Amino acid sequence: MPRWVPSRLVPALSLSLALIAGACSNNTSGGATDASGACTPAESPQITLAAYSNPYVAYGKLISTWQSEWKDAHDGQLVQFLTSFGGSTTQAQSIVNGLEADIYASSLDPDVQTVADAGLITHDWHSDTDGSIVQSGSVVFAIRPGNPKGIENWDDLTQPGLQILTPDPAQSGGARWNIVAAYGAAMRGEVPGYEKNNPDDAERLLEGIFRNVTVMDKSANDSLKNFEAGNGDVAITYDYQVATARAAGGEEELVEPPSTVQIRTPTVVVDANATKHCVTDIADQFVEYLHSKEAQEIFASSAYTRPIDTAQAARATDYLPAVKDLFTTDDIGGWDELVNTTVFGPDGAFTKAFQAAKG
Amino acid sequence: MAFLYLGLFIVLPVAAILQRGFGDGLGNLRAALDTFGAVNALKLTITMAAITAVVNGIFGTLLAYVLVRMRFPGRDLLSTVVDLPFAVPTLVAGVMLVALYGPNSAVGGWFEGHGIHIIFAPLGILLALLFVTLPLVVRSVMPVLLELDPAEEEAARVLGAGRWITFWRVMFPALRPAVAAGALLAFARSLGEFGAIVVVAGNIANKTLTAPVFISQLLQPGSTGGGPDAAAAVSAVLFGLAFVLVLITERLVSHAARRS
Amino acid sequence: MSAIAREPGGPSMSEEDITRLRDRDARRGRVVRGVMLGVSLLYVGVLLLAPLAGIVLYALRAGIGTISSTFQLSDVQHAFTLTFEIMLVTVVVTTFFGVVVALVLARDEFPGKSLVSALVNLPLAISPVVVGLMAVLLFGRGGWFEPFFAARGIRIMFALPSMIIVTIFISIPFVIREVVPVLEELGMEEEQAAWTLGASRLQTFFRITLRNIRWGLLYGIALSAARAIGEVGAVLIVSGLLQGQTETATLYILRAFDQYQDQQGYIVALTLAAFSIVLLIGIETFKRRRTSRTA
Numbered sequence: 078m079p080r081w082v083p084s085r086l087v088p089a090l091s092l093s094l095a096l097i098a099g100a101c102s103n104n105t106s107g108g109a110t111d112a113s114g115a116c117t118p119a120e121s122p123q124i125t126l127a128a129y130s131n132p133y134v135a136y137g138k139l140i141s142t143w144q145s146e147w148k149d150a151h152d153g154q155l156v157q158f159l160t161s162f163g164g165s166t167t168q169a170q171s172i173v174n175g176l177e178a179d180i181y182a183s184s185l186d187p188d189v190q191t192v193a194d195a196g197l198i199t200h201d202w203h204s205d206t207d208g209s210i211v212q213s214g215s216v217v218f219a220i221r222p223g224n225p226k227g228i229e230n231w232d233d234l235t236q237p238g239l240q241i242l243t244p245d246p247a248q249s250g251g252a253r254w255n256i257v258a259a260y261g262a263a264m265r266g267e268v269p270g271y272e273k274n275n276p277d278d279a280e281r282l283l284e285g286i287f288r289n290v291t292v293m294d295k296s297a298n299d300s301l302k303n304f305e306a307g308n309g310d311v312a313i314t315y316d317y318q319v320a321t322a323r324a325a326g327g328e329e330e331l332v333e334p335p336s337t338v339q340i341r342t343p344t345v346v347v348d349a350n351a352t353k354h355c356v357t358d359i360a361d362q363f364v365e366y367l368h369s370k371e372a373q374e375i376f377a378s379s380a381y382t383r384p385i386d387t388a389q390a391a392r393a394t395d396y397l398p399a400v401k402d403l404f405t406t407d408d409i410g411g412w413d414e415l416v417n418t419t420v421f422g423p424d425g426a427f428t429k430a431f432q433a434a435k436g
Numbered sequence: 437m438a439f440l441y442l443g444l445f446i447v448l449p450v451a452a453i454l455q456r457g458f459g460d461g462l463g464n465l466r467a468a469l470d471t472f473g474a475v476n477a478l479k480l481t482i483t484m485a486a487i488t489a490v491v492n493g494i495f496g497t498l499l500a501y502v503l504v505r506m507r508f509p510g511r512d513l514l515s516t517v518v519d520l521p522f523a524v525p526t527l528v529a530g531v532m533l534v535a536l537y538g539p540n541s542a543v544g545g546w547f548e549g550h551g552i553h554i555i556f557a558p559l560g561i562l563l564a565l566l567f568v569t570l571p572l573v574v575r576s577v578m579p580v581l582l583e584l585d586p587a588e589e590e591a592a593r594v595l596g597a598g599r600w601i602t603f604w605r606v607m608f609p610a611l612r613p614a615v616a617a618g619a620l621l622a623f624a625r626s627l628g629e630f631g632a633i634v635v636v637a638g639n640i641a642n643k644t645l646t647a648p649v650f651i652s653q654l655l656q657p658g659s660t661g662g663g664p665d666a667a668a669a670v671s672a673v674l675f676g677l678a679f680v681l682v683l684i685t686e687r688l689v690s691h692a693a694r695r696s
Numbered sequence: 697m698s699a700i701a702r703e704p705g706g707p708s709m710s711e712e713d714i715t716r717l718r719d720r721d722a723r724r725g726r727v728v729r730g731v732m733l734g735v736s737l738l739y740v741g742v743l744l745l746a747p748l749a750g751i752v753l754y755a756l757r758a759g760i761g762t763i764s765s766t767f768q769l770s771d772v773q774h775a776f777t778l779t780f781e782i783m784l785v786t787v788v789v790t791t792f793f794g795v796v797v798a799l800v801l802a803r804d805e806f807p808g809k810s811l812v813s814a815l816v817n818l819p820l821a822i823s824p825v826v827v828g829l830m831a832v833l834l835f836g837r838g839g840w841f842e843p844f845f846a847a848r849g850i851r852i853m854f855a856l857p858s859m860i861i862v863t864i865f866i867s868i869p870f871v872i873r874e875v876v877p878v879l880e881e882l883g884m885e886e887e888q889a890a891w892t893l894g895a896s897r898l899q900t901f902f903r904i905t906l907r908n909i910r911w912g913l914l915y916g917i918a919l920s921a922a923r924a925i926g927e928v929g930a931v932l933i934v935s936g937l938l939q940g941q942t943e944t945a946t947l948y949i950l951r952a953f954d955q956y957q958d959q960q961g962y963i964v965a966l967t968l969a970a971f972s973i974v975l976l977i978g979i980e981t982f983k984r985r986r987t988s989r990t991a
Contacts, residue, residue, distance in 0.1 A: 159940070160938070160939050161937040162939075162951070174837055174853065175854055176854040177854070302953070499739070508733060519976055520973075521744065522922060522976070522979070523972035524926065525925060525946060525968055527926065527928040527965075531961070531962070532965075533747050536747045563743070570744070624820070624821035679814065
C-alpha cells in the first residue's frame with residue numbers, strides 16, 4: 078500500500094462492515110424453526126402482513142380488534158403485526174424475491190398463484206373457507222358529478238374523445254379485474270352492439286375502450302387519485318375504492334354497469350414463511366377470523382365491501398348500489414384460462430386489443 | 437483496498453446485471469424490446485433527456501455567465517438557489533411540481549383551461565428533468581469561466597467586436613468542452629431519473645412511460661415482457677449508454693484541463 | 697482613446713460623436729446585460745423557486761394543529777429516524793472510503809485509471825430502479841449472495857442492510873468527485889516535507905492532508921447526505937414497505953399521498969425540503985471556503 082495511506086485504515090474497514098452486520102441482527106428476532114423441524118414459538122410472536130393497497134383502514138381495525146381478543150384468550154400474549162401495503166402484484170413479486178410475509182392479502186387469485194408457483198404456498202388455498210376469499214366488490218365507473226358524458230354501460234366507454242383512466246395490468250391486480258369485467262360483460266351478451274359469446278366482439282370492445290385510455294397508473298389507488306386530481310372523464314375502478322374516496326371527501330359519483338364481474342380478493346397464509354417464523358398456527362387463526370361475521374362487518378363498514386356470497390353481493394349495501402348481472406371469473410372460464418389464453422394470453426382478447434389500440 | 441471498496445460496491449452489482457441480462461445471449465433483450473411500450477419508453481427517455489440537455493445547456497451556460505461575469509445584488513443568493521436541486525430530494529421535487537402544476541392548483545388549472553397539459557404529460561417530465569439537471573451544467577461551466585482571462589475579451593471589444601461575436605468567437609471555444617461535459621452529464625442523469633418522474637408523469641405506455649419506470653414494470657410477474665431477465669437486459673443497455681457518456685465526459689474534462 | 701474613431705482614411709469624428717457612440721454602446725450593453733439577467737432570474741424563478749413556494753403553501757395551509765399532530769405520529773417519527781440512520785451510515789462509509797479512493801485516483805498512476813474514474817461516476821447516471829434491481833439480483837431469493845447470508849440467519853433484502861447498501865451505492869461519487877480536484881491541486885510537497893522531518897504516516901495524514909482537503913471534503917459530505925435522505929427509487933424496491941420498520945421518510949410521503957393523507961405528505965415533504973435547504977446553505981458555505989482557500 079502506498080506510503081501515505083495510514084495502516085489504521087484496515088481495522089477501520091472491518092469496523093464499518095461490522096456496523097452494517099450489526100444492523101442485520103435486529104431482524105432475526107422472534108421464533109425460529111430449527112433444522113429438525115421443531116418449532117420454538119416466541120414470547121411475543123410477530124406476524125408480517127403484505128397486503129394490496131386499498132384496505133388499509135379495514136386491516137388496521139381488524140388487526141387491533143383481533144389482537145385484543147387474542148390477548149384476552151391467551152393470557153395477555155400480544156401478537157405483533159408488521160404491515161406493508163402496495164400494489165397486489167408488486168407485493169407478490171416482493172414475496173417471491175424474499176419479503177418474508179406470513180400472510181398475503183392479494184387483490185386477485187393469479188397473484189397468489191405467482192407466490193404459490195415459487196413454492197412458498199404449499200396448501201390448496203382454493204379449498205379453504207370461502208375459497209380464501211375475504212372481500213368482494215364489483216367493477217364500476219367513477220364519473221364526474223352529474224355524469225356529463227352519459228356513461229351507463231361498457232359501450233359508452235368507446236365514445237370518441239372520451240378520456241378513460243384505468244391502471245396498468247402489468248402492475249395492478251385491479252387493472253386485470255377491470256379488463257375481465259369488460260370482457261365478461263361482452264361475452265355474456267349484456268353490452269348493446271356486442272354479440273354474446275363472440276370473442277372477436279369482446280376484443281373489439283376492449284380495443285374501443287383502450288383507444289380512450291389516457292393514463293395507466295401503477296395501482297388502482299393511483300388511478301382513482303389521478304381521476305380526483307382532475308384528469309380524465311371516467312375511471313374504471315372498484316366500487317369500494319370509490320366509496321373510500323367519497324368517504325374521504327371526494328366528489329366523484331359511481332355508475333354500476335348492468336353487467337360486471339364480482340371482485341373477489343383472497344387472503345392466504347404463506348406457508349414457507351409462517352413455518353420459518355413458527356407462527357403458522359397464529360396466522361391460520363387470524364386468516365380464519367377474517368371470515369367471521371364480525372370481521373366481515375368491519376370490512377363492510379371500513380372498506381365498504383360487499384358480502385362474499387355472489388347472490389348476496391348483488392344486492393345493494395349501505396354504500397353501494399345493486400348489480401343487475403353480477404358474474405364471477407368462474408362463470409367466464411376461470412382465472413387460469415383468462416390469464417393464459419382467452420384474455421391475457423399471447424392471442425388473448427386484451428393482448429390483441431391493446432396492441433391495436435396503442436401501437 | 438480502494439479497489440476492494442469499488443469492486444464490492446460497483447463492479448459486482450454491474451456484473452450481476454450483465455450476467456442476468458445477457459447470460460443467455462441477446463434473447464432477453466429482444467424479449468424486453470418486444471414488450472409493448474419498450475421501444476417507445478426508450479425513445480421517450482432519450483428524447484426527453486436530449487431536450488433537457490440542450491435547454492439546460494443553453495440556460496446553464498447563460499446562468500454561469502451571469503454569475504461569473506456580472507455583479508448585482510443577490511448574486512450569492514442566486515448561486516445558492518441554483519444548487520437547490522442538489523439538495524432537495526427528487527421525490528420532493530416531483531411533489532412540488534404536482535402541487536404547483538396539478539390540475540387542481542390555481543396555476544395548473546389555468547394551463548389546463550388553455551389545453552396545456554403539464555402533469556401526466558411530457559411537459560411535466562421535461563420540467564422535472566430541467567429542475568434536477570440545471571446545477572450540473574452551471575457547475576460544469578462556472579469553473580472554466582472563472583479561469584478564462586478577461587484580457588482576451590477586452591481586446592476583442594476594444595477592437596470593435598460586438599458582444600455576441602466576442603462571446604461566440606473568443607469565449608465559447610474555450611467553454612465548449614465544459615458546456616458539452618455539463619450537457620452530457622445532464623443527459624445521462626435524465627436517462628436515469630425516477631423519483632421526480634414517477635410522481636409527475638402518469639406512466640402511459642407509449643406516451644409518458646420512461647425507461648426507468650418501464651424497467652420497474654418489467655419486474656412485475658404479470659408482465660408480458662419476460663420478467664427480471666428482460667429488466668436486466670434493458671437496464672444493462674441504459675447502463676452501458678450512461679457509462680459511455682460518463683467516459684466521454686471524463687475525457688472532455690481532462691482534455692480541457694490539460695489544455696488550459 | 698477609442699480606436700473605433702481611428703479608421704485609416706475614413707472621416708474623422710467629433711468628440712461629441714465619439715461620446716455618443718460610447719454612450720449608445722454602454723446603453724446597449726446595459727440593456728443586453730439586463731435582458732440576460734432578467735431571463736436568468738425568470739428561468740430560475742419559474743423552474744426552481746415556484747415549485748418550492750407551492751409546497752410551502754400547501755404544507756402551511758394544513759395549519760399548526762395538523763403539523764404538530766403529524767410529527768407525533770409514530771410512523772412519521774420512525775420514518776425520520778430511519779432516514780437519519782441510513783444517512784449517517786452512508787455518510788460515514790462513503791466519506792471514509794471516498795477519501796481513500798480519492799487519494800489513489802489523485803496520486804497514483806496505473807493502467808485503466810480513467811476507467812476507474814468513470815466507474816466512480818457511474819452511480820450518478822444509473823437509475824435508482826436499476827440499483828434496486830441489482831440488489832435483488834444479489835441478495836434476493838435466488839440471488840448470488842443469498843445462500844451465504846441466509847445460512848447465517850442474516851436478512852439483507854427487505855430489511856435495513858439492503859437499504860443501506862443501495863443508498864451507499866448511489867452516494868459513492870460525491871465525496872470522491874469533490875476531493876480529487878483538491879488533492880490534485882495541492883500536490884504532495886507538504887506531505888513529503890513532513891515525512892522528511894520525521895512525522896509518521898498517520899500524523900501526516902491527519903495534520904496535513906486532511907486539513908488541506910477539509911472544505912472540499914465537507915462539501916462532498918453535504919452533497920452525499922442530501923442525496924442519501926432523498927433516495928426513493930431504489931429503497932422502494934428493496935425495503936418491502938414495512939410500516940414502522942422499513943419505511944423511510946420518502947417512502948412515507950409516497951404512502952401518505954396514496955392513502956388520502958395529502959396534508960401529512962406535504963408536511964413531511966416540506967420537512968425534508970427544509971432540512972435539505974439547511975444542508976444546502978452548509979454546502980454553499982463550504983464551497984466558498986474551498987474556492988477561497990485554493991484560489
